[in-house]
Amino acid sequence: MSDLFERAKKVIPGGVNSPVRAYKSVGGDPVFVNRAAGAQVWDEDGKAYVDFVLSYGPQILGHGHPAINEALMAAIQRGTSYGAPTAAETEIATVICDMVPSIDKVRLVNSGTEATMSAVRLARSYTGRDRFIKFDGCYHGHGDGFLVKAGSGALTLGNPDSPGVPEGYAELTSIADYNDLGSVRALLTIRPEEYAAIIVEPIAGNIGCVLPAEGFLAGLRELCDEFGTLLIFDEVMTGFRVAAGGAQELYGIDPDITTLGKVIGGGLPVGAYGGKASIMDQVAPLGPMYQAGTLSGNPLAVAAGLAALSELRKPGVYQQLEAIGAQAASLIEEAAEAANCPITVNRVGSMFCPYFSSSPVLNLADAMAGDRDKHGRFFHILLKEGVMPAPSPFEAWFVSTAHDERAFETMKKAMKSAFSAAMER
Ligand SMILES: *Cc1c(COP(=O)(O)O)cnc(C)c1O
Secondary structure, three states: OHHHHHHHHHHOHHHOOOHHHHOOOOOOOOOOEEEEEEOEEEEOOOOEEEEOOHHHOOOOOOEOOHHHHHHHHHHHOOOOOOOOOOHHHHHHHHHHHHHOOOOOEEEEEOOHHHHHHHHHHHHHHHHOOOEEEEEOOOOOOOOHHHOEEOOOOOOOEOEEOOOOOOHHHHOOEEEEOOOOHHHHHHHHHHOOOOEEEEEEOOOEHHHOOEOOOOOHHHHHHHHHHHHOOEEEEEOOOOEOOOEOOHHHHHHOOOOOEEEEOHHHHOOOOOEEEEEOHHHHOOEOOOOOEOOOOOOOOOHHHHHHHHHHHHHHOOOOHHHHHHHHHHHHHHHHHHHHHHOOOOOEEEEEOOEEEEEOOOOOOOOHHHHHOOOHHHHHHHHHHHHHOOEEOOOOOOOOEEOOOOOOHHHHHHHHHHHHHHHHHHHOO
């Protein structure tokens, strides 16, 4: 596989089409995947792994679910893209509005990045304001305005995280601390009529799995109402993952705009943004806010997404996912304890993250405080033993409905060796 990586690096920047796949934070060469089925992936040498990456979230039903495969097979017979409306788009939009009660109308796009970019444009269009607030460590895709982190403290204005993002544009993004309502109020108070939106991951899944503190999301809702600012829940990861209606259902919050992705496409590229009708009516061609897409609402993607959502609406699926997630987390905790390795596992249903830290992980700083050397050793032994988590201590782990007792047997054995290796000096 190192030969594959060498060849890839000649023609693709870093050899990968998304940076995390290059294993920079764990070292070594990435595993090239050849195929996948159920809870497993196989590499180019034929070695099997129990998969906890699940394409970074989308494969909540496991790989190659029969319902999705059948839907795709049927759809492909009828053509792959038309650039005209289809009945299936109305069908999936109806399902989305049904499952996520805060959404009256929804627009399909092709990725989570497109969804969040569009959602912020929509909030700006609706409010006539330019600034927005995001949280330190929350990831909203690679749109220019999101590639900004805190400069010096929560009250400083944004500095670009990546060259190529103009400072004048990044300046419109303000950074607050996750789980810290005071940092949000401080920003809003300084510029009370300038913020179009607060965008937040209701569960911060791009620094592992950081749960919202009691009252945090409700507090954001109240601050938004007080300051005439829209509340955007970025549920690209949590949507259809932590509950049928996403984190907003779990925590009982009513956001103005919601962004979706990952699970919504059943493994194909789909994103969506939706919300209250009065806001969504801003979107062209009904309203003045322009947003478009040649492949948006693609028939294959919609067929896969519809099949996935239909499966997820069956009774008992989220209880099953909760049980599987709980089993995975306790297995990890037990193995760590047996090896005397201090860890903290944060979990919501079928997403979780083990941190190599003995203190609670409530924000980015806590997540960063974990022991990265231990994680690196742990990761490489897991791979060797046939378990594949995401190659970074800051990525969430996912389980699917396909993670069965056989997968857990492999996991149990691998965890034992991996935590021992983590503790070696
Ligand atoms: C993955 C993710 C995105 C970006 O989605 P892409 O499909 O990778 O563009 C945005 N927001 C959140 C919360 C995500 O987890």
